[in-house]
Amino acid sequence: MSRFQQCAGWEEEEEGVGRGGTDGQFDMSILGKSMSRSIVRQSKFRHVFGQGVKAEQGYDDIRVSKVTWDSSFCAVNPKFLAVIVESSGGGAFLALPLSKAGRVDKNYPLVIGHSGPVLDIDWCPHNDNILASGSEDCSAMVWQIPDQSLSRPLSEPIVVLEGHSKRVGIVSWHPTARNILLTAGSDNLIIIWNVGTGEPLVSMDDHPDLIYNVSWNYNGSLFCTTCKDRRLRVCDPRKREVVAERLAPHEGVRPMRAIFTKDGNIFTTGFTRMSQRELGLWDPTNFEEPIAVLELDTSNGVLLPYYDPDANMVYLCGKGDSSIRYFEITEEPPYVHYLNTFSSKEPQRGMGFMPKRGVDVSKCEIARLYKLHDKxxxxxxxxxxxxxDLFQDDLYPDTAGPEPALEPEEWLEGRDEDPILVSMRQGYVPPKSRELKVAKKNVLDSRPNTRRSMSTCDANSLPPQVLERLLEELQNLKSTVLSQEKRICDLENKLSQYTNGTA
Structure with a gap:
């Protein structure tokens, strides 16, 4: 087995005796060595095990979106679970407090502002009540979700970001700077916004084809992308240029994914020329040769990687798979160490990954994933x-907290800062209703009465009688939409009853 190629179904020799072949035969030379010295690789994560929660702790009766788009369809933070769902008359997603486990009422209010299907959602790392969404309607929207359960459908975003000419398939918050959001569309354009003002700060059109994914590095100074043109790119957004690229890190033509690791390397998933799934680890300062490449299997689902920078572990969740593989990345060969696989019976439609501050330290939980089934x-x-029962310091180094390290202007001027860390010793308790603290007026400070977008005029310039008439018309339209939505739901329920033969 070479340094750069190994099958992930095999464990490394130092991982254990007799694991080196697929025919179950022991390697007697390894067995002999094991009698004289220990060959087990030391790692506190060697025995990490996955476990599904009890049925009553899950979330049932969720109509998960059937849109054919390779996003996770799910986003989670210490307060909320958000899931993109099927919806008539536009795009919608469910924003549910984590405490609302069990069966979800079929009439539970949705977030319904988009006129086309929602393709991607992402919680703000610096405010647990703020979420961004991208849609086929060519816009991105930023929402403020109240702490209590929604009493009616939420249709008014805080800000609408309109700059793409085709669907917006990727939204991603900056890891350390306040209010900085990246969007990528099928117009092959990447736009970085200050959502506090609704203004685009940076626009990049370096990609000639569809962008598959975008990942910020640890301090948000760079991001990497994968593209349908089979290139892996590293971009400096403030210089508006591609600073490194690699053609075909995986030789197959199916979609790739790439994420930055904490030390600045890039972890990729893709396909071989023979359509086998594989993963790779790359040094972006030297793209000529990979640090490691591991072949996995012949499944055709795109592998979505979720990375834990505190443990330097990566979890691979294939769409349509019924398993989650996890690996540890180290500085010692073979660099990417297979740890284990969590398997269940049902395939996954998507996956959400909890930030480290949301895990339960009292149970030595180091990660929590939210697996989407059909319903x-x-x-x-x-x-x-x-x-x-004591706090395990070695498992929980200080982790990224909810405070931003930079203001938008500081980041745009070229300053970089790592995330501000918080201790996990007492666990993390999300604040009740956290408002953003900013030096200047910011639209995220309070909910406006009407939708705010780049193209809206200043309401203060309108005569009072005109403004009053517009607001009245807006309320009438909302009432009409809500009544029609209820009627559609009733008709759908009747139709399903006839279809199932119960009426």
């Missing part, structure tokens, strides 16, 4: 088995 969401916990 439900199942939390899966990843735990390190420990007998002690």
């Amino acid at each position: 439900k969401c199942e939390p899966i916990t990843m735990t390190v088995p420990r007998k002690s």
Whole structure:
């Protein structure tokens, strides 16, 4: 087995005795060595195990979107679970407090502002009540979700970001700077916004084809992209240029994914020329040769990687798979170490990944994933088995907290800062209703009465009688939309009853 190529179905020799072949035969030379010295690779994550929660702790009766788009369809933070769902008359997603486990009422209010299907959602890392969405209607929207359960459909975003000419398939918040949001569309354009003003700060058109994914690095100074032209690119947004690129890190033509690791390397998933799935680890300062490449299997689902910078672990979730593989990335060969696989019976439609501050330290939980089925969401916990009830310092280094390290102007001027870290010793308790603290007037400070977009005029310049008439018309239209939505739901229920033969 070479340094750069190994099958992920095999564990490395140092991982254990007799694991090196697919025919179950022991390697007697390794067995002999094991009698004289220990060959087990030391790692506190070797025995991490995954476990699904009890049925009543899941979320049932969720009509998960059937849009054919390779996004996760799910986003989660310590307060909320958001899932893109099927909806008549436009795009919608469900924003549910984590405490609302169990069966979700079929009439539970949705977030319904988009006129086309929602393709991607992302919670703001610096405010647990703020979420961004991208849609086929060519816009991105930013929403403020109230702490309590929604009492009626939410149709008014805080800000509408209109700059793409085709569908917006990717939204991604900056990891350390306040109010900075990246959007990528099928117009092959990447736009970076200050959502506090609704203004585009940076626009990049370096991609000649569809962008598959975008990932910021640890401090948000760079981001990497994968593209349908089979190139992996590293971009400096403030210089508005591609600073490094690699053609065909994976030789197959099917979609790739790439994410930055904490130390600045890039982890990729893709396909071989023979359509086998594989993963790779790359040094962006030297793209000529990979640090490691591992072949996996012949499934055709795109592998979505979720990265934990504190443990330097990556979780691979294939769309349509019924398993989650996880690996540890280290500085020692073979650099990407297979740890284990969590398997279940049902395939996954999508996946959400909890930020580290949302895990349960009292149970030695180091990660929690939210697996989407056709009509439900199942939390899966990843735990390190420990007998002690004491806080495990080695499992929980200080992790990225909710405070931004930079203001938008500082980042745009070229300053970089790592995330501001918080201790996990006492666990993390999300604040009740966290408002953004900014030096200047910011639209995220309070909910406006009407939708705010780049193209709206200043309401203060309108005569009072005109403004009053517009507001009255707007309320009438909302009432009409809500009544029609209810009627559509009733008709759909009747239709399903006839279809199932129950009426």
